[in-house]
Amino acid sequence: MYNPTVARLTYRSLLGRRRAAILFVLPGLLLLISAAVRLFNGADDQVAADVLGGFALATMVPLIGVIAGTGAIGPEIDDGSIIYLLSKPVKRPTIIVTKLFVAxxxxxxxxxxxxxxxxxxxxxxxxxxxxxxxxxxxxxxIAYSALFLLLGTVSRHAVVIGLVYALVWETLFGSLIEGARTLSVQQWALAVAEKVSGGGLVASDVRLPVAVVLLAVVTVAATWFAGQKLRGLKLAGEE
Incomplete structure (x- = not known):
């Protein structure tokens, strides 16, 4: 279920000059903010949790997931070059799983x-x-990559939809509407992090068993649906 050639082509596409520059911006900004906060505020556990939760997990991770997940397959579908890949003797589920791995x-x-x-x-x-x-x-x-890879297979506006989900649903609605937090990848991941930290400064609104199940279901389902969508793409001459 993994093809080195597909992986190499996907890495080359994602880490091209333009995309790589975008990918480095947010991590660089996080490190710059962290250094400035430590310099002016000193070591503070609560401040550290606020910065990592408010910027790293709530903003940086989903945005990078959007870039990597949609970029792993979306551009190839949009410009039609995916046809050349589909014409090779590689099973379509293998293509999806490989691209997910790279993302x-x-x-x-x-x-x-x-x-x-x-x-x-x-x-x-x-x-x-x-x-x-x-x-x-x-x-x-893992969950973001699967979700946004699926978006890349079903919509030409995958990046926009991904940004709306990451910035509007999770960041805005998730902070204002309690029920929305249950359907938040961020909260599911925080549930596991809460277990690691022992509670206290890291907390989630979703219970750990529920979070684990939802993470697994969303990842597997998104990957499966992406594979089904790719199966539906027809090459010239196929019936």
């Missing part, structure tokens, strides 16, 4: 790693804040 790897590298570094800068992992939010970023990377 997850890129999202993790550009979100979880900077989150850990930022946490160490902010408070040296006091009360396990840095590790907890890093775990949350790793878990969220």
């Amino acid at each position: 997850v790897a890129v999202t993790m590298a550009f979100s979880a790693v900077p989150t850990l570094i930022a946490g160490m800068i902010l408070n040296g992992n006091g009360q396990q804040v840095a590790v907890a939010y890093t775990v949350a970023a790793l878990i969220a990377s």
Whole structure:
């Protein structure tokens, strides 16, 4: 279910000059903010949790997920070049799983790693804040990548839809409407992080068993639907 050639082409597309520049902006901004906060405020566990929760997990991770998830397949479908890939003797579910693997790897590298570094800068992992939010970023990377990869297969406006979900649904509605938090990847990831940290500074509005089930269901379902959508694309001459 993994094809090295497809992976190499996807990595090359995602890490091209333009996309790579965009991917580096948010992690760089997080590290800059963290350094400034530590310089002017000193080591403070609550402030560290606020920065990592409010910027890293709530903003940086989903936005990078949008770029990686939709970018792994959306542009190829939009410009028609996906046809060349589909004409090769590679099973279509293998293409989706491989692209998901690449999207997850890129999202993790550009979100979880900077989150850990930022946490160490902010408070040296006091009360396990840095590790907890890093775990949350790793878990969220998987679900976001699957969701946004699916969007890339079903809509030409995947990036816009992804941004609306990440910035409006999760960040805005999630902070104002209690019921919306149950349908939030961010809250599901925080439930696992809360377990890692032992509670206190890291907390979620979703119970851990529910969060784990929802994370698994959404990831598997999104991947399956993306595969089904790709199966529906017909090559010239196919009946």
